Amino acid sequence: MSPASPRLAPLAPEQWDEPTRTQLRGHVKRIDQYLSGAPGAPRMPNVLGVLGHHARLAGAWLNYNGVLLDDPTLEPCHRELMILRVAWRTGSVYEWVQHARIAARLGVTAEQIEALADTGPGGDGWAGTGPWTHLEALLLHAADQLIDRCAIGDATWAALETHLDARQLLEVPFVVGSYLCLAMVFNSVGLELDPDMRAEMPTRLPESEE
Numbered sequence: 001m002s003p004a005s006p007r008l009a010p011l012a013p014e015q016w017d018e019p020t021r022t023q024l025r026g027h028v029k030r031i032d033q034y035l036s037g038a039p040g041a042p043r044m045p046n047v048l049g050v051l052g053h054h055a056r057l058a059g060a061w062l063n064y065n066g067v068l069l070d071d072p073t074l075e076p077c078h079r080e081l082m083i084l085r086v087a088w089r090t091g092s093v094y095e096w097v098q099h100a101r102i103a104a105r106l107g108v109t110a111e112q113i114e115a116l117a118d119t120g121p122g123g124d125g126w127a128g129t130g131p132w133t134h135l136e137a138l139l140l141h142a143a144d145q146l147i148d149r150c151a152i153g154d155a156t157w158a159a160l161e162t163h164l165d166a167r168q169l170l171e172v173p174f175v176v177g178s179y180l181c182l183a184m185v186f187n188s189v190g191l192e193l194d195p196d197m198r199a200e201m202p203t204r205l206p207e208s209e210e
Contacts, residue, residue: 006190010049023055027062092183146176
């Protein structure tokens, strides 16, 4: 469950020391603009403000996660469908809103995002139902299996092998596992939405279990 109020406040740009700034340069686009304090500088996203509490960890994580986001072998829209399923299943509002925006820019439809919320936890009803291609249904079923069992089932893996190469197959659990980890962090620290995210929120939001 998520706390009622933030447990770890994002660091404001003026609170970042030079070692922290140095650690994150090169890992985050526009980091110098966020930290400049100049008039008109873009606002520091809350997620970066929280990660700034542990710059060494944040730098390593962002470097690793950049492979999944910036140089993926999976189709970006397929990655985003799995991330959104993780966000919904874990009740991570920040992850859900953030990646609903990314997914929409990649061509994922509002109908698909809505359908991600309609299928129950661990549901096997992806194939043959909803606005999915066969591969999308397989990836969403794999995401549910990873969330529920920490493994992709034999039949699902065999079916994925007919669509994906070895690198893509490896990326499936890495994407799901990475965003499970982030959802745990976001939910545990009580990460709040950025102001600009509130203007583009999906109709429905996930709820964490009490």
